[in-house]
Structure formats: structure tokens, C-alpha cells
Amino acid sequence: MTSLxxxxxxxxxxxNIVDDDLYSQAQLVxxxxxxxxxxxxxxxxxxxxxxxxxxxxxxxxxxxxxNLIRGLERVKEISRILRLRGEVEDLALTYFKQAYEHExxxxxxxxxxxxxxxxxxxxxxxxxxxxxTVGTVGCLLNADPTLVGGVYQEMLKVLNxxxxxxxxxxxxxxxxxxxxxxxxxxxxxxxxxxKDLTKRAVALVELAADSWIVTGRRPLPIMMAAVYLAxxxxxxxxxxxxxxxxxxxxxxxxxKHKPAVTRITELKEALCKLxxxxxxxxxxxxxxxxxxQVGDILEHRYALLRRALRTHxxxxxxxxxxxxxxxxxxxxxxSQISERVAQTASSVEQLPLSNEGGKQAVEEHSxxxxxxxxxxxxxxxxxxxxxxxxxxxQPTPDVTGDEEISDSEIDSYIRSPREVREFSQTxxxxxxxxxxxxx
Amino acid sequence: MEVQQQRQQQQQQVQTNVCSASICRNxxxxxKLSCRLDLDFITRTAWNTEYxxxxxxxxxxxxxxxxxxxxxxxxxxxxxxxxxSIDESHRAARRFARILQKLGFPVSFQNFKIHNMVVSCNxxxxxxxxxxxxxxxxxxxxxxxFPALFFKMVPGITAIVFVQGKLILSGAKSPAEVSxxxxxxxxxxxxxxxx
Numbered sequence: 001m002t003s004l005x006x007x008x009x010x011x012x013x014x015x016n017i018v019d020d021d022l023y024s025q026a027q028l029v030x031x032x033x034x035x036x037x038x039x040x041x042x043x044x045x046x047x048x049x050x051x052x053x054x055x056x057x058x059x060x061x062x063x064x065x066x067n068l069i070r071g072l073e074r075v076k077e078i079s080r081i082l083r084l085r086g087e088v089e090d091l092a093l094t095y096f097k098q099a100y101e102h103e104x105x106x107x108x109x110x111x112x113x114x115x116x117x118x119x120x121x122x123x124x125x126x127x128x129x130x131x132x133t134v135g136t137v138g139c140l141l142n143a144d145p146t147l148v149g150g151v152y153q154e155m156l157k158v159l160n161x162x163x164x165x166x167x168x169x170x171x172x173x174x175x176x177x178x179x180x181x182x183x184x185x186x187x188x189x190x191x192x193x194x195k196d197l198t199k200r201a202v203a204l205v206e207l208a209a210d211s212w213i214v215t216g217r218r219p220l221p222i223m224m225a226a227v228y229l230a231x232x233x234x235x236x237x238x239x240x241x242x243x244x245x246x247x248x249x250x251x252x253x254x255x256k257h258k259p260a261v262t263r264i265t266e267l268k269e270a271l272c273k274l275x276x277x278x279x280x281x282x283x284x285x286x287x288x289x290x291x292x293q294v295g296d297i298l299e300h301r302y303a304l305l306r307r308a309l310r311t312h313x314x315x316x317x318x319x320x321x322x323x324x325x326x327x328x329x330x331x332x333x334x335s336q337i338s339e340r341v342a343q344t345a346s347s348v349e350q351l352p353l354s355n356e357g358g359k360q361a362v363e364e365h366s367x368x369x370x371x372x373x374x375x376x377x378x379x380x381x382x383x384x385x386x387x388x389x390x391x392x393x394q395p396t397p398d399v400t401g402d403e404e405i406s407d408s409e410i411d412s413y414i415r416s417p418r419e420v421r422e423f424s425q426t427x428x429x430x431x432x433x434x435x436x437x438x439x
Numbered sequence: 440m441e442v443q444q445q446r447q448q449q450q451q452q453v454q455t456n457v458c459s460a461s462i463c464r465n466x467x468x469x470x471k472l473s474c475r476l477d478l479d480f481i482t483r484t485a486w487n488t489e490y491x492x493x494x495x496x497x498x499x500x501x502x503x504x505x506x507x508x509x510x511x512x513x514x515x516x517x518x519x520x521x522x523x524s525i526d527e528s529h530r531a532a533r534r535f536a537r538i539l540q541k542l543g544f545p546v547s548f549q550n551f552k553i554h555n556m557v558v559s560c561n562x563x564x565x566x567x568x569x570x571x572x573x574x575x576x577x578x579x580x581x582x583x584x585f586p587a588l589f590f591k592m593v594p595g596i597t598a599i600v601f602v603q604g605k606l607i608l609s610g611a612k613s614p615a616e617v618s619x620x621x622x623x624x625x626x627x628x629x630x631x632x633x634x
Contacts, residue, residue: 145584146584153579165568216567216582399526399527401533405534414485415483
């Protein structure tokens, strides 16, 4: 018991107040009459809680934060839904604990903390070769993929870890499972075994990857296009070929992705380029009838690719020979010149070319980068083959930065005294009217 | 051997020409005007200004020639963005300073400094997946989020590489830095050019 100066007992007025900490709750008691002075202290405690936030108190070390516990549970839930291996789940939990306690994530919204849980699962899946996409995580969290992406990038910086990008051919197997087109789900004429469908779709995705269709694009529409074409080509009968992508998605109970339509067109174009080389196909192969040949094309893919490249090379050489024999028409020359001028006019500076070798190298270089480069090779990124028409670049003006500034130019940016008065009056009117409306 | 040397020289020449064919898209610079500014007064007396202190502490002023924007702070700092070259940025910053001088502030043009240059150039189609695999410690490639690859091999400079070969360099403070960065990045990209 310790004696406290300055306090007086409300009962007898004695100043002999002692701090009695013998029992579980320390009390201030008058030693003379036994009046418990500290009862009044309890009533003075703040109603709304402490002034100091939870994260700065010592309670943090005694009991973990509720949101941390909730976040860890969420990580476990997501791992269970995805049926992840134990080590993946453990790694995700470790990452979540580390990231949660960092200043970038300790005081963010609950939604962001939940997204962090998903991102920890994502990074551990990637590191332990478990194929999963950002879209899947976004779907599970019911969060915008952009938000998931932002939190993911921040988390990688905070944890200072790396994660390999997922390969589309690894993900497609899991993606194919989503399509409900087994014989138990749909009529027999539309049903397809998951194994066969996956195998065909994987081959189509590999072909797409070789044809520049995959690079830089979102994987989901490409996978959808591959599954759709795989399904059609496994039994290319009339009732399947007449099914649009919309109808197929309704049948398989998946949500359609609009870009998949463009991917289907691009895949069909790539298939046509190879299909044309099949020696036993008499009729010409077009996007309308290429689906029937998909099986043969995929089976003999590499041989057909070699033939197609040889045919394309022969065609290019024949074109070059014919253009050298017949000089290009004026229109062609002027269009080529205007293309080159448009390219070079936008350069900041041009180095003088002193030797023939240099000139040849630049010609070779500019040939590679010509606007119609995509049409000169067999496979090119679609954005190169069907390049958008860009507006002609305005040449950068030749300025030194120290030119004279005319007064009239500056005066055009300054209000006259009358304009200033009118502007101030208008602002006051607007402020008062918005103030009146809010009342 | 001689043919190999000639080929190497030609490739270096091509590299130099690629570097010289880059286009500056944006220059961000700052200047100290060495006097405190009354932003409310500037909003009232100048056209083309925006000032909402509850949202952003600086005043935003725009001029037509060169087409640029300035963030003007009460302390007298001015940040100029939107110019297409260093000289244009300098010219624009002087115009902003002149406008403030005409409004009656005793400005002086000190410590003009370039903070960032955004430069673009066209190269060749690049296999981004292979580049990401080989240089994984310098790359960030998430096709689900953004179609390009972020390549951070040169300290302080970020290169955004698109599949069609468009390259955007950001973070350089001078054309020399841009050139040096391209000298490093171009040979790397060349390895991942698909034939």
C-alpha cells in the first residue's frame, strides 16, 4: 500500500489516502475510515474507449488483431476452395502475417485487407507452381481485378519477393473443368469428355502462342476461344458448327467474354494458314470450313508450319522478282515515300551515315520496322498486321527555350479588372446559392 | 572474321540510329520562383487556372503555346508538365513565371531542373514471355492487368515494352541517360526478337 499526497477522503476529510493493490483491482482507500475513494475514478473513465488506437497499445502483443485473425481465416478458406496443397496454404499464411503487419497494409480498409489475403494465396501458388490466374482470385474475392492487381504489386514490393508469371497452357486444364459439357450435363450430341476437350484446347493454345495471339493479351478470352473451337472440331457436325459462342457459353454454363470472338477469328486465320498446306484437302481452306480440318492441322502442326513458311518465302521472293522486273508504279512509290517521310519526320535528330554498310543496316532495320511489316511475314502480332492508322506526328518545334516573350501573349492570360470583379461576384453568388441549397 | 567485325559495326550503327529515332513525349521540370504566392489572388486574376485547396494544395495553370500545365505552390515552386522537349519545357516555365510577374509577384527564375523525360521509340516485335523468363529479376509482366512488360534493368529508368516493339522509357533526366538506357536495352530486346 502506498500513501498518496494531495487527495482527501470525501467521507472524513482525511488526507491519509492509500493505494490498496492487495486485491485484483487496485483501489484508493482512506486509511482512517475505510472509504473507497477510487470508486469515483471508474466512472471517470472515457466511455468511448482509450484515446490511443489499438495498434499503438501494448494489447497488440497480448492478443492478435481481430482483422489479422479474420484475414488468416480467409486465406485458409480460399485455400480450401481452391483445394491447395498444405505447403501452399502455409506459405500463404506466412506471407499474410508478414504483409499485414507492414505499414502499407496495417491501416487500410477491410476490403483491401481481404484482397491482400487473396494476393498472398496468389503469390504462393505462383511460387509453388500451382497455376491460378488473377481473375480467379478476383472472382473468389468478388473484387475488381484492377484492385487485386494493385494490391498484388504493392505486396510484392513490401515482401520483396518474386513470382513467375503463369503460363496459359498450365491454366487451361483447370479452365476446361468449368465447362459443364459432359454427358451428364448436356445432350449426347453436344457432350464431350473433359480429357479430350482439354487435350485439343491445349494444342490450340500452343498454336495461338506460336502465332503471336497470346502475347500481351488476357488469357481468359483466348482459353474460351480455344475451348469453343476444340469442342466444335472434336465432332464438326452441322449442329455444332451452327452454334455461336453465345449459345455455347449458355450450354456450358459459363460467362461469355466479348474479346473471345476476336480471338476465335484470329485463331481461325492462323489455322487457315496451316490448313492451306494440307495436301489431301482439295477445296480451299477458309475460316468458314477450317474447323473440320483442325484435328489434322494440330496433328501435323510442325510439318504444315514448315511447308507454310517455305510457301510464304517463295511467294515473297516471287514478289520481289516481279517488282524488280516491273518497276513500282508512281502511286506505290509515292505511298512508300510518304510512309517513310511520316516515320522519319517524327525523329528528333538523324545521325549522318558515313558508310555504305551503315546505310544498308539502316535500310534493313527500316525494312523490319516498316508499317506493313506484319504483311510480309507469315505470323505477326495482330496489332502489327492490322495496325491502327495513327495521326501524323507533328514535328517538334525548333526552340531554344530563351526566346522573347511578348506582352500581348501574357496579357491574354490575365483578366482585366472588370473581369476580375465579375468573376468574384459570380463566385459569391454561386457560393451563396449552393449554401442555400444545402440548407 | 572481317565479315563478323563488319556485321558488329553495322549492328552498332543500327543501334545508334534507333536511339536517335526516339521521340520525346513529355518533360517534367520544376523551377523555384523565390517568393510566396497568393493562390486565391492568382485564381481571381488569371484565366486558365484551377484551384481547389480541399482536393489539391496547388494551383493548376495552363497555357496554349507551348501546350503545357503548371502546378504552382504557395511556396513559390512551379512544376511544369506536358512539354515535348527540354527547351520547350524551359520556354513554358518562363511563360508561367512571366504571367505571375505580370500579376505583381516578385518572381525570379531559379534552379530550373528536369525531373523526368518520357521517351518512346519503335523497335521490333518481342516475345515478352521469353524476356520475362530470362530476365525475371528485372521484369514485371502481368498480361491480365496490362499488355506490356515493365523492364527495370537500368537503375532509375523504367522501360515499358509492348509486343509490337513500341518502347516507352520513363525516368531519365537527360537525353544522354535516354541514349545510355537504349544502348543497354536494345541488345537485350534483340535476343527476343522472333524471326
